[in-house]
Amino acid sequence: MFGYYLDLALRSLKRNKVLTALMVLAIGLGIGASMTMITVLHVMTNDPLPGRSATLFTPHLDPLPLDYKHRSDGPDPTDNLTWPDAMALLEAHLATRQAAMAGGSLLVRPARADVRPFRVDGRYATADIFAMFGISFEHGQGWSAADDASRTHVVVLGETLDRKLFGNSGGIGQVVRLGEHDFRVIGVTADWQPQPMFHADLSAQSFGDADQFFLPLTAAVDLKLPTNGNQSGWGKDDAADSMTSANMSWLQFWVQLQSPGQVQAYRQFLLDYSAQQKALGRFQRPPTEAKLYSLMGWLAHRNLVPTDVRLQLWLALGFLFVCIVNIMALLLAKFLRRSGEISVRRALGARRRDIFLQLGIESAMVGVAGGLSGLLIAQLGLWSVRHRPDDYAQLAQMDTSMLLGTFALAVAASLLAGLLPTWRACRVPPALQLKAL
Amino acid sequence: MRHIIQPLFRHRLMPLLVLLQVALACAIACNALFLLQQRLVPILAPDGIGQPDKLVVAWNIASRGKPWPPSRLREVQASLRAIPGVAAVGLAGSLPMETSAQMNGDVIGEGTGIQADAAVYIGDHLREALDLQLVAGRDFSATEQGIDYRDIGINQSGPAIITQALADHLFPDGHALGKVVRIGRDADAARRTVVGVVEHLMRNKLEQDNRSNIDYSMLFPGVPGQWPMPVFAVRAGVEGDAERVRQAVKATITRELGVEMIQGFEPTYQMYADMRANMLAKSKAAVWLLSGVSLVVLIVALVGIMGLTGYWVQQRTRQIGIRRALGARRVDILRQVQIENLLVVGAGIVLGMLLAYAVNLWLMRHYELSRLPWIYLPFGAALMLVLGQLAVLAPARRAAAVPPVVATRSA
Known part of the structure; x- marks a missing residue:
């Protein structure tokens, strides 16, 4: 079933390439900016002597x-x-x-x-x-x-x-x-x-x-x-x-x-x-x-973290929040457009939780793609941080935990963004929609 | 109006999401633009230095052991003056755009009692070398320039040249010449008589929020003693080749002071224009970052509104068809969608302004920022309204293009 949903999600995302690209880019930018600043904060508040x-x-x-x-x-x-x-x-x-x-x-x-x-x-x-x-x-x-x-x-x-x-x-x-x-x-x-x-x-x-x-x-x-x-x-x-x-x-x-x-x-x-x-x-x-x-x-x-860095972190997180709300809006529009299709599946016996899973997978896919682009953008961001004239600049490198964190944050963000649209789409009454088809 | 407002309440989710997007974008963009404007201050503020590409600055010159006495530094100044193509040589304790050594302090206008945090530059022939524009009064006399302080000199009384901005602040009645400025709050604080006013001279202590006091500077004549890091400002003449002068300055100072400097501590010989670029690099990077973020936030909001309104229109295609069939003109439909957007975005802006203000209050409490000037609010509101109308244009035109015949199709 999972493979089938994956296939469905891919088809749906391919149907409107511009919209998909916009969503991936939006989440990528939000994640990229946030992870850049989180990484900088992470290296600046590092434990200098772990274990000791x-x-x-x-x-x-x-x-x-x-x-x-x-x-x-x-x-x-x-x-x-x-x-x-x-x-x-x-x-x-x-x-x-x-x-x-x-x-x-x-x-x-x-x-x-x-x-x-x-x-x-x-x-x-x-x-x-x-x-x-x-x-x-x-x-x-x-x-x-x-x-x-x-x-x-x-x-x-x-x-x-x-x-x-x-x-x-x-x-x-x-x-x-x-x-x-x-x-x-x-x-x-x-x-x-x-x-x-x-x-x-x-x-x-x-x-x-x-x-x-x-x-x-x-x-x-x-x-x-x-x-x-x-x-x-x-x-x-x-x-x-x-x-x-x-x-x-x-x-x-x-x-x-x-x-x-x-x-x-x-x-x-x-x-x-x-x-x-x-x-x-x-x-x-x-x-x-x-x-x-x-x-x-x-x-x-x-308090070694300069005010600038803290402000920029808040700015980046605020930006991520804007991106999440934006993706929520776009996914809502996308899912509700497919009310007809969802109603047919429901009429053929799919349960609400099946629909939920299907659309959830679609949201997560946007998240994974967004995470990838976010990773690229974060590397670009860190590269620019390394060119800053500050003494911490050289340390701005991603380690494994930050790398995994990027994906986790991206998928979590997209799932969060997809939650409301998915829930809303599950509650589409099949009979009414079928009548309108 | 009822036919516009009522549907908004019937399908709450769509307008609510648009509203939320507008509010968030508004709050973030307002604060980001405010930060941006603060970082722009040192970049845009005039530093008062005339022809920055003709000024060579030699700094980071540190003596081994005791600081050089002023008399020794004046000898070096004289040999720099002898370089062909040099128009003026200033000898100072510190200069604008050079932060390794600063003199700052609270100064008080005598008579008015008004206080300001100002930078003090002490040096010989500084007005000439920096090419500062005198707007009132006179430059220091030769006797005044000839003072050699035994200490740094900041606690000595004497004449001073101050900037127009500082003069206006300390003496609001507009008559600063001849008035006395006290350096510090102590009873025995030094008293400096204002003999001249220059148009601009930027301070060399740049902070998060310098909007009002960035141009508060004072100039004292004479050469500071016991000062470990002297600075030479060498101005090339109109025909002088600045780069050649820079090389000659380097050769002269190395010859004169080289053996007496701390070893392994290289002095810097820079054109003032390069010094300024280095100093402002951080602010410039921040400006790019903040403008980029603001722009992207607005674009993201635009795309979101467009996507939602597009769906909102598509869903109501049949209703629009019915309205058209009942006699509504295309322009009525267009207006309807636009006014609807205006209402939702307007509500979003109200919420966004409150949010922007709350964010600013929170930042003020934690990061020593100043209050968001109210002028940002109407400006931000207008920007968001225009943006909302732009976003709704394409969906509105699509709605207007719905033919009345749609109404007759079976439902």
Whole structure:
């Protein structure tokens, strides 16, 4: 029976090619536009570390003075930690793993004369970062807490930079000149590129290339290496060393907590720490300002999706809705024109549900064809998104789930659109129509 | 009229679907066009820069270590001025269409107390280099231009040139010259005396909604100190070859400042026209997107109305035949279908306007948009009415062509 209905649907759709083409195009445009924007939103709100993200948390404190006025268009200073706070959390050692970090951009001066100096982005961090984020090593290993303490000049390179500097032989044990200082290579990581870059200062960059080097934060502070995140200072500053100042926030801090109990304990620790700092007179705001965000919670809090993208998503969905109503109208006209034919089938013994199935299949066929054209249009849309001058543009690619989603959405939309016309056509009274034939 | 309205209520589904389509198309098109108009603002607004293809801008110049002192930058400015074919050289902290460094702030007109969010451009010989049109007052004097600020300069008092738009806003009585503008709300805020008014000068902070304040800018004379990213604006003379000047600017700045720049951080030497195109690329893309969506929504609605009305007419062929046989003229039938459409589309528009307004209110609450100007509503309504009449034309003519003899056929 199914094959027969399929054949009937094909014949019916062929009968009026222009109308069919219009319906397929309308649903294709609606689906294409929606899927383009849904895909963009999907990549922007992606879980950057699937499987691990649930155990990662980022603590936040509020060391700002009471009279600090925050400009609404500037970054929030409490998004980052100050050096003394980060060191205190590090030393408390209450989480399974914990690391402070900051992004930096350094000039690499290759030993080979034929390569000109170039700039790479990397991260200054404390020892736990590799184990905590699950950054895998191609060769060698990270540094130890002892290296952190002694401010050793060691570096872990990303695979790409390692290959660029040392070719296939690898750079372990070699010396790299970063900025004005020499660092000994002790490890090479596989390129680690979480998107969004949750661990970076999100006000500086949220989507981008992999970190190409990691070096001990203590050494970076010792050498006063430049950072590329936001540095917010307040109050009177001892300008001698702003990096270790208690009045400047610039560090990102992450902890790994395995159980809900541990999370609860850490939250309590942050409150206690804030209360203690307040008692000491360093903090002025209530200790309840201290917060512990989960990884996905943090991304949601920072809201990386630009207003433009959200608006365009709503626009696309509204457009899809218009298309659905349009197809509903066209299908209604199409089905009711065939009242005579339907009545003959009914008179010959077809039940209402047979008619319903027949017309439902016809609607679904429009949906499948619409899905195909929608897929093409969405690819075109994503191609145009990739040409936008935004940092997320390069990520706009469809994965399998989005591909299947496109078809599911298209068929669902067309079935939804076909529901009312089909139901209406089933209720055509056969006797009246037959009389009119 | 009764013979037009009553059938609409007897067969509710058809008119209801048309009504729904019109309402949805109306709501979406109105809001999309409103967004479109906002994105068009920076593209259409005059930036005030004369002959953009004769202006070379050197920016993204960052010093290693401490910022260059103004005296050092003035030396570079002098050597740029010496390039053959150069008419003027401006040295500034920031420029329009360059957003890596901005100075923005609330300024208050003294006496009127009116406040505005304005961009501040501080620099030497900027009016000349940018070729801004003075409409009142004078350009800065040589002494004023010669100020070297120890700090950025935004908190220093002195003279200022402001745009006509800002002058009209701060001093509605029309006499801005000689008045004082306070930079910021603090009691010890800097006070700038307006010495000149230029026709236009676009700000370099572009937001979602810049309609009123896009032309609110101030110009201060002098060279900012402690400013990490100086910008040079080099204007080629009338006969000067702009591209050759651009190359010469690049060579000169590389020679003068190259070794003192942060390494691996390349300065940009661009024609102002290209800079503007880059800066507006995003807005232009959005304009294409929004106009495309609005157009397609309207076309989809058109097709839907056409399809439905076609069926609606076909179904009533016999009734039309009877009316013709009873003496109705072709034009009566034509009018009947058209008026019917007008009524349904009209009802759809009323609903659509309410919907458009609701959508706008919702967007306002979530996305910092401004209110949909009421002018969109009659405009959108007229557009939808015309569209509805267009859609119904073919079915109406088909209906009018029904011969009276149809009525005599057996039913």
